[in-house]
Amino acid sequence: MLRRRMVRRFDPSVPVEMEVVRDLVALAVRAPSAGFSQGWDFVALLNPQDRAAFWAAADDGGPADAWLRGVSAAPALVLCLSDAGAYLDRYAQADKGWVDRSPDRWPIPYWDTDTAMAAMIILLGAQDAGLGALFFGIPGQRHDAVREAHGIPEDRRLVGVIALGTPAARAAHTGGSPRTRPRRPLGDVLHAGRFGGWSGASA
Template identity: 70%
Template sequence: MVRRFDAGRPVPEEVVRDLVGLAVRAPSAGFSQGWDFVALLDDAERDRFWAAAAEPGPPDAWLRGVSAAPALLVCCSDPGAYLDRYARPDKGWTDRDPARWPVPYWDTDVAMAAMLVLLGAEDAGLGALFFGVPAPRHDDVVAALGLPDGRRVVGVVALGHEARRVSGSAATRRRRPLEEVLHLGRYGVSVRP
């Protein structure tokens, strides 16, 4: 994940189109495809986003680094697309009750699509970062982007060329080893080193 971008090197629209082309190949529960991606490629669009998304006050180092990204891809979910799809006769849930979904696959599917964007960005020689919008700022971002009713901002992918790296969590925190995260058959039974 890149947190400092070179603002002077733009990301061409065709690269963003290619990345979203990868994203829509992600798994989708019931092939509902309840996702939308809003690409913010010019200064005015990104400024409008940051005005809505950033907490009041002077920007910290993280915000200064990420807001320099020349492209933002706002990843949105549409829960209604899933509720409609699963109310169809081949699925059998006619009540459209969101409580039937202990895991909100509308957000999960968008997150998987975002992962494809991140991987594609790496292949395209770009740096990228997936980040969330602070909860109190969601409504402001939805309004600033003119999103339709019912859309949820799952996260944002910042895209661009990495600026010189000065620090980062990977330098100070270890990646959890496989033996800690893979459990065979049941929790607590781990793979051998």
């Protein structure tokens, strides 16, 4: 956990095998989910044609900057999808007691939250597997294009994407926001009893 960090530059010459991705997703589905609804799906893009289709669909017309050049070199992408319907169906069952499927009962969309927790497990599993990984989002106006490019049903939401691969040599020990933004001290983020109720935790 303490070694994990986001990697933004990858070595495209070192592939990520499907067996590795399968092992990481096998870990991810151990994540908690409300009502054990398990409303998640993962689309692995390992061949160059699929990855090229993703980057073309996700392109918002911005410049091909250093971030894009570094991340688009990743030899594997995993699209993390949430399925709200799985939760609405599950909580309409007798043991949950909601007779309707209204999303208004959900002030927090746990289908997205649970998928994000599963994605975090992939990030941690990648660290254990000796891989670099990055979780990133898709521009809102490009979601439909990405769905179409990869046959994703309209009822699935693109929570984010995980890039996987061997870190580029120059990225092994440099880069990223932690160089310019310090981590918030524990005393600033941990509260006891009420918000702002305790500042006794040290950094």
